[in-house]
Amino acid sequence: MESLVVDHPLVAHKLTTLRDVRTDSPTFRRLADELVTLLAYEATRDVRITDVTVQTPLAPAHGIRLSRPAPLVVPILRAGLGMLDGMMRLLPTAEVGFLGMIRDESTLEAQTYATRLPEDLSGRQCYVLDPMLATGGTLGAAIQFLFDRGAEDVTALCLLAAPEGVAYLDKMFQGSGKPIRVVTAGMDERLNENGYIVPGLGDAGDRLYGVV
Ligand SMILES: O=P(O)(O)OC[C@H]1O[C@H](OP(=O)(O)OP(=O)(O)O)[C@H](O)[C@@H]1O
Numbered sequence: 178m179e180s181l182v183v184d185h186p187l188v189a190h191k192l193t194t195l196r197d198v199r200t201d202s203p204t205f206r207r208l209a210d211e212l213v214t215l216l217a218y219e220a221t222r223d224v225r226i227t228d229v230t231v232q233t234p235l236a237p238a239h240g241i242r243l244s245r246p247a248p249l250v251v252p253i254l255r256a257g258l259g260m261l262d263g264m265m266r267l268l269p270t271a272e273v274g275f276l277g278m279i280r281d282e283s284t285l286e287a288q289t290y291a292t293r294l295p296e297d298l299s300g301r302q303c304y305v306l307d308p309m310l311a312t313g314g315t316l317g318a319a320i321q322f323l324f325d326r327g328a329e330d331v332t333a334l335c336l337l338a339a340p341e342g343v344a345y346l347d348k349m350f351q352g353s354g355k356p357i358r359v360v361t362a363g364m365d366e367r368l369n370e371n372g373y374i375v376p377g378l379g380d381a382g383d384r385l386y387g388v389v
Pocket residue numbers: 253254255256257278279280281285287307308309310311312313314315316342372380381382383
């Protein structure tokens with residue numbers, strides 16, 4: 178598995194404000210949206226392309242177009258929804274599938290409560306959106322779900338990741354033979370005893386949409 182921390186002053190600047198406990202929900206939503214667009218620029222570096230020739234007003238020009246079938250973008254509800262618009266801004270022709278998952282805060286086990294995705298993902302490139310890669314249980318289950326439906330490769334976009342989560346995914350998909358990438362704005366120090374990323378930004382879903 179490949180993991181990439183996007184190293185750019187604009188990313189670091191926005192992430193710092195996102196972490197700040199004084200940042201309110203409207204600002205948090207706007208920053209998450211802007212950040213994912215910056216991450217998407219890196220995360221789509223390997224998007225599949227096809228050579229084409231177009232006619233300019235002067236002459237033929239060689240170029241590329243995104244290949245078909247279109248990539249599938251999969252936000253993990255609830256917090257991943259806060260990343261969808263920012264991703265679709267760069268990949269407007271992508272299709273969108275949904276996975277609803279929640280982590281049981283006492284066992285830290287991920288449970289899936291909703292799925293709305295094509296049955297057959299054979300040959301599809303998938304981009305999973307989830308702001309927090311903590312223990313890795315949620316993202317691991319999501320990636321496995323996509324592979325079970327035939328997905329070819331998976332790139333996950335996360336606002337923050339913990340080393341424990343990256344190690345978990347590494348081990349889980351070792352020898353799977355399928356390409357997996359994690360692209361994140363920051364790799365934090367560790368998880369605390371409650372499975373929260375430290376220093377992190379708190380509960381991403383609550384900060385986006387309110388405490389439930
Ligand atoms: O790596 P893990 O240890 O599995 O934790 C990360 C998951 O926890 C959060 O979701 P949460 O369960 O809070 O659901 P929500 O998005 O509805 O708030 C977060 O958005 C990730 O999906």
